[in-house]
Amino acid sequence: MDSAALDAMKTSLRGPVIGPRDAEYERTRSVYNAMIDKRPAAFVRCADAADVMAAVNHVRDSGLELAVRGGGHSGPGLCLVDDGVTVDLSPMRWVRVDPVARTAQVGGGSQLRDLDHATHGFGLATPTGIVSMTGVGGLTLGGGHGYLTRKYGLTMDNLIAADVVLADGSFVTADESHHPDLFWALRGGGGNFGVVTAFTYRLHPVDTVGAGITVWPVDHTREVLGWYREFLPQAPEDVYGFFALLTVPPAPPFPEDLHGHKMCAVVWCHTGDPERTGDVLAVVDEPARPAFHFTAPMPYTALQSMFDELIPTGYQWYWRGDFFDRIPDAAVDVHLKYGENLPTPLSLMHLYPVDAAAHRVAPDDTAWGYRDAVWSGVFAGVDPDPANAEVLRQWCVDYWEESHPYSMGGSYVNFMGQDERQDRVRATYRGHYDRLAQVKRTYDPDNLFHANQNIEPAPG
Template sequence: MRKLIEKLSGTVRGTVTAAADPGYDEARAVYNAMHDRRPAAVVSCADAADVMATITAAREAGVDLAVRGGGHSVPGFGTVDDGLVIDLARMNNVHVDPGKKTARVGGGATLGDVDHATYPFGLAVPGGIISTTGIAGLSLGGGLGYLTRRAGLTIDSLVSADVVLADGRQVTASHYQNEDLFWALRGGGGNFGVVSCFEFQLHEAGGVVGGPLFYEFGDAKAVLQGYREYIAEAPEELGCFFGWQIAPPLPFIPEDRAGDLFCVLVPCWSGPHDDAGRVLKPLRDIAEVKAEYCMRMPLPALNSLFDDAVPKGMQHYWKADFIKELTDDAIAAHIAHGRHTPHVSSSMHLHPINGAAQRVGADETAFGHRDKTFSPVIAGIWDDPADSEANIKWVRDYYDAIHPHSGCDGGYINFMSDDDGHRAAANFGGNYARLAEVKAAYDPDNVFHVNQNIEPAKGGSHV
């Protein structure tokens, strides 16, 4: 391994950080502190050539390879014991073409990087609710966020991708180049290669009206039922998710209510500002709003509003589902377990999948759950490792209670934990068999297996 690291250090323009080097602990740290892994080296890639060299080195040495974009992977897929880590963080450049309304985005860029570059032009890439989320992981898994109902999933705006394959070559995938690879990248996760650069079609989105509305926990049934009905028919410029929230000590929270558990709706109206009052009124009328931080703001401000609640270094354990219908029985199960939300950073978020997201066919991209209506995620997030057992139990019990009401088997791969690998076929849905064929064509040896893994179909070969 020492010779491998020395060879890489002499080949790449980026930095190779091994266990004996200064900064190793910082280089190996990922967003979810539950994953305290010790790679042989972390390669901070400066460009696609560095990515190519690192993949080749890992393959030839027969060591595990992890790929890190923003580092937000809850299962810890951005790190690995004893293997090599490709860290794309330096490759975070974003170039906007305002005439074509497109952006070329480096594989290490975060949603915040993209927002910073696109907002001055009044443009945006749809997807995400936390600005520190890596655009690569967000996109390759599908991409849910505030603009989903209006503009579709993040992958629905993907125009092309430069991809470094398992054999070390870089190719471009698009609607007319390596079309099968392009199809698989849009929802198939990190199974097919390392995307060094994404090209997105941008959407007009400058200022929005949004932010959380807090309701009493006792009104949760009415809020969930009202949200279920309204989001099915609301104008598509309205994004909105439901969640539980222990109130933090913030200026807009009544001083005597900090620490109390509320239910929240977080709308994002990206239509004409003058229509916001009318569009948001049905949400306000569901029940009395006890506190709020809902106002006109730049979209990047809304995308970063919750960043401080989930800083790097917390403990994370999540479970995810898709549901066809939010039934009254499911609502009862949510309330029964939501009342025990254990930490101010923990929640269950219920994200809608309708509008523009459902106008793309289930087999047009690898994201195979266009027929679902919601994607719930139970996000256990806490700071003290001593509390892990209790927090993990809350997440698992919650999931076990709601899943029988889902009407399907799979969940959103970006919301999975490291013990969900056995669910891969269900999580990729009806497209799994085709994904396995593409995997066999582009990565028959499963070099990219530190992910929500797709086993290569038997009989595959290099393209």
């Protein structure tokens, strides 16, 4: 970007425009995944929707690459683009709750903790992810699943409306009655169709929940995962539990004698009477005696932020994902093999339930392509040391390649990595891809918004 173009943006926007010569540039270009090292020509920190409109017009007319950053939590670093412009929504962190209508309108730069804090004061919540530093924008546009999914569906299933700046710089509100084709595509289609400056969500009564963590030695993975795959899908919708392979961290509530040991685990959330959580989860003894089992009533916001400090911003990440509708014995053996060989103490595998309430939405009602999936899996190599980047990558790729034959073929778009091919994008959207490509042609025919897991516009 030449200096004249940079100056033009600086004079026409309320928010700051940060270039490589500015003191805050290096800090601004850092993202959650330290494995990402990109150098944009500029960051436009938008103060409001008008700033976003102006920024999109400037970038488009200058012929530059464009990326969009909400919470900056993108694993593959899609919120940055070398030598282009990042439209940064981070100043747009605000939440307005209507406790009577049970809705919340949320700024596009907000994080889950902003939404959770604002709604929790009214005893309300909407389904989101499990790490409170995650941005609401990327999570919602990719689908969004977490502790409340079995009870209340995916994040996007609770989206009522979205304010969007389109590729031509215009502003629209998309909902069931206005731009319904765009609204359909936004629910699962990622950041392909515009910059969402505000989301409006439906809220549900959630206050104190029953939280729980159960861990077994990793060599019990066959028994535990064999039990979990049968128990969880048949459990009441008030019971949520994601399965994990992990190394026990040196932190509460785990006893010191378990610190550093490889384990299989289930992390629980019970949205029924939290005083009954212990009785509801007494079944954890069935597959094998746990090495540790913990339950307690807990504010939902505390459960949402439980893992934040274990995996802070600035670590090396390499991840891939897949959807699963079953976990055959051969797949269990793969999980045991890689769980016993976690390459670093923070590397992990999670299987998140996406059944129950998420299955009650019709397959074609949203762009999400896997309403018949039961679990969304992620394989993640994680470590603070850049010297381990290749070790993380290789473990993750090998694990994914051995487990992929037991998958449904596609992945949750937010668990796709930085080197996914176009055939993987198609597999993620299944039969919805062509319809998404038609919507893309309508709203972004020149593919301005392509710094994402990209859906190419249908031919004209």
